[in-house]
Amino acid sequence: MAEIHINGLGFQYPGSRAFAMAVSELHVMAGECVAIVGPSGSGKTTLLSLVAGTLLPDSGEIRVGQTLINQLGETARRRFRIRDIGQVFQAFELLEYLDVTENILLGPIIDSAVNEQLRERAAALLSSVGLEDKAHTKPARLSHGERQRVAVCRAMLNRPGLILADEPTGNLDQANKQNVVDLLIKQARDNGSTLMMVTHDHSLLGSFERVIDFEELTGASA
Amino acid sequence: MRGALFLGWRYLAHHRFKTAVLLSAVTLMIFLPAATRLLVADSALALTARADHTPLLIGAKGSQLELVLNALYFHAERPPEITSQLLEEVRETGLATAIPLNTRFQARGAPIVGTSLDYFSFRGLDLAAGRMMGLLGECVIGANVARSQNVGVGDSLVSSPETVFDLAGVYPLKMNIAGVLEPSGSADDDAVFVDVRTTWVIQGLGHGHQDLEKAGAGNAVLTRNEKAITANASLVQYNEITADNVREFHFHGDTSGFPLSAVIAVPNDAKSSTLLRGRFQNGDIDGQLVLPRTVLGNLLETVFTVQNYVILGLVMLSLATIAVITLVFLLSQQLRHGEFQTLKRMGASRGFVSTLVASELGFVFLGSLLLAAALTWGARNYATEFLLSFMTL
Numbered sequence: 001m002a003e004i005h006i007n008g009l010g011f012q013y014p015g016s017r018a019f020a021m022a023v024s025e026l027h028v029m030a031g032e033c034v035a036i037v038g039p040s041g042s043g044k045t046t047l048l049s050l051v052a053g054t055l056l057p058d059s060g061e062i063r064v065g066q067t068l069i070n071q072l073g074e075t076a077r078r079r080f081r082i083r084d085i086g087q088v089f090q091a092f093e094l095l096e097y098l099d100v101t102e103n104i105l106l107g108p109i110i111d112s113a114v115n116e117q118l119r120e121r122a123a124a125l126l127s128s129v130g131l132e133d134k135a136h137t138k139p140a141r142l143s144h145g146e147r148q149r150v151a152v153c154r155a156m157l158n159r160p161g162l163i164l165a166d167e168p169t170g171n172l173d174q175a176n177k178q179n180v181v182d183l184l185i186k187q188a189r190d191n192g193s194t195l196m197m198v199t200h201d202h203s204l205l206g207s208f209e210r211v212i213d214f215e216e217l218t219g220a221s222a
Numbered sequence: 223m224r225g226a227l228f229l230g231w232r233y234l235a236h237h238r239f240k241t242a243v244l245l246s247a248v249t250l251m252i253f254l255p256a257a258t259r260l261l262v263a264d265s266a267l268a269l270t271a272r273a274d275h276t277p278l279l280i281g282a283k284g285s286q287l288e289l290v291l292n293a294l295y296f297h298a299e300r301p302p303e304i305t306s307q308l309l310e311e312v313r314e315t316g317l318a319t320a321i322p323l324n325t326r327f328q329a330r331g332a333p334i335v336g337t338s339l340d341y342f343s344f345r346g347l348d349l350a351a352g353r354m355m356g357l358l359g360e361c362v363i364g365a366n367v368a369r370s371q372n373v374g375v376g377d378s379l380v381s382s383p384e385t386v387f388d389l390a391g392v393y394p395l396k397m398n399i400a401g402v403l404e405p406s407g408s409a410d411d412d413a414v415f416v417d418v419r420t421t422w423v424i425q426g427l428g429h430g431h432q433d434l435e436k437a438g439a440g441n442a443v444l445t446r447n448e449k450a451i452t453a454n455a456s457l458v459q460y461n462e463i464t465a466d467n468v469r470e471f472h473f474h475g476d477t478s479g480f481p482l483s484a485v486i487a488v489p490n491d492a493k494s495s496t497l498l499r500g501r502f503q504n505g506d507i508d509g510q511l512v513l514p515r516t517v518l519g520n521l522l523e524t525v526f527t528v529q530n531y532v533i534l535g536l537v538m539l540s541l542a543t544i545a546v547i548t549l550v551f552l553l554s555q556q557l558r559h560g561e562f563q564t565l566k567r568m569g570a571s572r573g574f575v576s577t578l579v580a581s582e583l584g585f586v587f588l589g590s591l592l593l594a595a596a597l598t599w600g601a602r603n604y605a606t607e608f609l610l611s612f613m614t615l
Binding site for chain 2: 049052054074075078079080081082087089093095096097098102106107108109110111112114138
């Protein structure tokens, strides 16, 4: 479990004067399932990228558990992304040339750290979402719902303390949206992980323990 | 590193068609110039090796190349004939061992080489089975002839008629196989060797028929007087030379006027070689004497010039191929932008992505290199002989 603490965060994309983001304070408790809502283009994805260490803030600090993300070097931040957090992307971003198991193991593959334990963990995750017979199937042969579950399994592989989900329901119908959210929350709770999910779909918010309005958070609505 | 190699491999394996096209293009790019150079070099070596072991060649005046290719490979167009008198003249000089060659005829597509026993010791040819030809009408066959025609000692081969419409011309002669040669990796493997007099029998210059003076020949006698016996059409002509009828075979006319294709002259020493060449240059002996190595050297100069142009063309083609592959590759990278972004968001470094891309290229080039090497090996084993036969056609 990892709590998130953001303090005095300031960020602007290099060369861009149009976009600037400031978060004075955000605290997400360990094991909490939080939804961040806000209109498209408001910076929700950027906030997740900053928490994941993909982007570095211009000012302030981001702490995940005991780790001060903005003070880590590039290699340490990459390692942090691979080992300590799980990510679910908007279009699931499964690699078409890898089978289901390999997609779940993508993080350790990048880290050259695939081992038998991780393979067993991947198989167990697949089994937990009812995809044990699809272990060697390519994503192109999976239904949309099956891909969602594979993406969630990939995020859960390392039993991460934090799961970051970037609008994973963006292109889905209502039934599938709720399925993904339910699956994410279930897996996060089973694993004791903190879940931070970005969405602009207000119909899903009832499933979360807390909803953060991104515009209020950044003061953009004022 | 290991992860990038794994992903690169899986990417190539997934896009099989694209990978196969890339592999084929790069393989051909490597294989064609390399194989051209190696095959020509191998063929040139084989050509010159046989020429190097044939010090002097004597034939009728005309194309030197035709003479050399015919005498060395038995394949080329038939050169103008010389008479066996030339053979005797060379022998009489005492400067060289003269070996006759008469390569006019064929048996089931294999050249019949009329020669003397000296030829076998000169070329270092050993018997795998049987014995050397002893009787008129016997033959010794090369290893490839024995294999391809499935014949051996005790079997027979029939010479091919030159034309079925020439009633007065060459009649097929059934030749008994006395021996089979060990493989030598040369044109000798594909030849049928007979005594030079046998080729004259095939040509119709010598023949055998029933003895009209013997009892039982009465029906074949048309007229008989003290000077001559004239036979009628019922006279039995032999088309096979056996121990029983070999005595009935005889030549009409002076054998010194009988034809030969060429004479191989093996000089006693360097001085003898020079003296013999002088005899021909002075016109003391009619005909032409050539050094096979020099003649083939001239041919190879032309071949190498053509080869250089071919390789230049292939290099230009390779450059165009590289340009197209680069273009395809760059377009592919653009299409894979999303995939690379995902990898980076998951925790991959730029170096990882670069290694992934490089590994894909590396696998393709390594695979192509191995394929090209295998193809070149195959070509060297199987195509050199073909190229050699093509060059000596």
